[in-house]
Amino acid sequence: MTAHARPPEAPARPRNAHAFRVATKPTAIELGGDLRLADAGALWRVLRSGVRRCKAKTLTVDLSNVEDADAGALALLVEVRAEVAARGGVVELTGVSEKLAPLVALYDGHDEPDPGGKRRKRRPARRKAEGLLAQVGHRTVEMGAGAKNIVTFIGTLAASVRTVLRRPAAGHWREVLPLVERMGADAVPIVLLINFLVGFVMAFQAARQLSMFGANLYVADLVGIAHTRELAPLMTAIIVCGRSGAAIAAEIGSMKVSEEVDALRTLGLSPVAWLVIPRTIALVVVVPVLTLLADVIGVLGGLAVGVTTLGLTSTGYMNEIKKAVMPWDVSTGLIKSVAFAFAIVLVASQQGFAASGGAEGVGKRTTTTVVTSLFVLVLLDTLFTIVFRMLGV
Numbered sequence: 001m002t003a004h005a006r007p008p009e010a011p012a013r014p015r016n017a018h019a020f021r022v023a024t025k026p027t028a029i030e031l032g033g034d035l036r037l038a039d040a041g042a043l044w045r046v047l048r049s050g051v052r053r054c055k056a057k058t059l060t061v062d063l064s065n066v067e068d069a070d071a072g073a074l075a076l077l078v079e080v081r082a083e084v085a086a087r088g089g090v091v092e093l094t095g096v097s098e099k100l101a102p103l104v105a106l107y108d109g110h111d112e113p114d115p116g117g118k119r120r121k122r123r124p125a126r127r128k129a130e131g132l133l134a135q136v137g138h139r140t141v142e143m144g145a146g147a148k149n150i151v152t153f154i155g156t157l158a159a160s161v162r163t164v165l166r167r168p169a170a171g172h173w174r175e176v177l178p179l180v181e182r183m184g185a186d187a188v189p190i191v192l193l194i195n196f197l198v199g200f201v202m203a204f205q206a207a208r209q210l211s212m213f214g215a216n217l218y219v220a221d222l223v224g225i226a227h228t229r230e231l232a233p234l235m236t237a238i239i240v241c242g243r244s245g246a247a248i249a250a251e252i253g254s255m256k257v258s259e260e261v262d263a264l265r266t267l268g269l270s271p272v273a274w275l276v277i278p279r280t281i282a283l284v285v286v287v288p289v290l291t292l293l294a295d296v297i298g299v300l301g302g303l304a305v306g307v308t309t310l311g312l313t314s315t316g317y318m319n320e321i322k323k324a325v326m327p328w329d330v331s332t333g334l335i336k337s338v339a340f341a342f343a344i345v346l347v348a349s350q351q352g353f354a355a356s357g358g359a360e361g362v363g364k365r366t367t368t369t370v371v372t373s374l375f376v377l378v379l380l381d382t383l384f385t386i387v388f389r390m391l392g393v
Contacts, residue, residue: 020073021065024050027058032065037072047080057089064095071266074103102265146354153272153350160273170270175278183244184286188293191239195294198231199223199301207309216310220320223302228325232294233333234381237340240287241373245348248279249369252352253362261353276349280342287341288334295330328393336384343376 020039021032029050035043051059061077063069081091096104164171203219210216252275255261261271299321306312348369355365 022046024053028060028062030062030065032067034067035069035073035077037070040072040076043073044076047076051080051084051091059084059089059091061091061093062095063093063100064097066095066097066100069100069103070268071103074100102262149354150350153353154346156272157276157346157349160270160277163270164273164277170273172274172278176281179278179282180286183240183282184289187240187243187286187290190243191236191290191294192297194239195227195232195235195298196301198235199227199298200305201301202226202231203302203305204309207305211310216306216312217316217320219302219306219310219312220299220317221324224299224321224325225329227298227302228295228329228333230333230381230385232298233291233336233340234377236287236290236294236337237344237377238374240283240290240341241344241377242370244283245344245373246366246370248345248348249352249355249366250362252276252349253355253365256353256355257358257362271353272349276345279349280345283341283345284338287337287344291333291337292330295333332384332388332393336381339380339384340377343380344373347373347376 020035020043023030023032024046029047047061061081077093081093084091093104203223206219206222207216210219210222252261255275261275264271264274303314303317306317307314351365351369351372355361
């Protein structure tokens with residue numbers, strides 16, 4: 001019986017147990033892949049070995065091929081940088097992507113190294129007095145940068161929404177109900193009071209002109225249509241803008257300047273998904289409900305004038321409201337209110353994430369939020385009015 005010899009087994013291919021890749025050169029270390037805290041030991045040995053082999057005064061650590069990194073791994077890079085600086089050398093972190101830039105900045109990765117082992121902040125150069133043309137140019141560049149930041153923020157929000165839809169656990173859903181209570185229930189008294197007074201004043205202003213033509217009953221048409229289509233959604237949005245919009249900008253801005261937003265990124269959470277999406281959902285739910293309450297209370301404000309000044313009965317006034325106000329009139333106000341809610345939360349969130357410079361920067365962004373939101377609300381209302389007019393509704 002002949003035994004068949006087994007073919008020799010192929011040698012096992014070496015497998016890299018680490019998520020990162022490294023290439024060492026005489027004056028540079030090129031890193032790639034994922035820099036994770038789990039590989040901190042191996043990464044530290046590679047970095048120390050590269051530092052010992054480098055004979056030049058400047059060692060370059062190239063991060064252009066790094067796909068992702070966490071705080072622990074980046075802390076090792078910064079520690080090596082500080083150690084080399086203490087010996088009189090320089091370690092430069094190059095190829096930092098936009099994704100890693102906030103984390104590198106959080107660990108002072110771009111600060112100038114000091115031979116004493118400390119990191120020295122760069123002092124901003126003093127500006128010379130600028131002429132009018134230079135000032136206009138700088139303001140134009142700032143406006144362009146602001147527009148770019150807005151577009152970037154909208155793109156980040158869209159990506160976060162997609163992520164949350166794919167992985168609902170990534171959303172901060174427990175925050176939605178408290179936000180609805182804070183932005184909605186707590187705002188009911190001021191919304192009711194303001195809209196009652198608006199309906200009252202509108203009817204009172206029209207009372208004299210209507211009575212001259214014996215058209216007292218048509219005060220119901222005036223108040224009902226104007227309030228449901230235009231005034232209720234707009235006045236409610238203005239109140240929410242000054243109340244909730246400013247609060248959103250101040251909250252996110254305070255978290256930004258106190259580095260809580262950076263802490264969320266360090267924990268692997270998306271600040272936009274964690275902070276913006278719950279507030280967007282809360283406002284989109286709250287503002288239409290407040291608008292409906294504003295419709296009712298504004299009509300009651302007109303009723304108060306009709307009964308006390310124009311000699312109308314409450315039954316006659318309400319019957320005329322039923323004839324004059326169509327379901328589409330209320331629907332147009334609700335459509336506007338949803339768009340207004342999106343505008344308020346997007347402007348407030350973007351300004352909050354753009355805050356810098358401590359309490360003064362937060363205050364400036366909060367003021368900018370209110371001013372910008374009011375402009376956007378009026379602009380949206382104008383666009384809706386034109387579109388509805390063109391559609392004949």
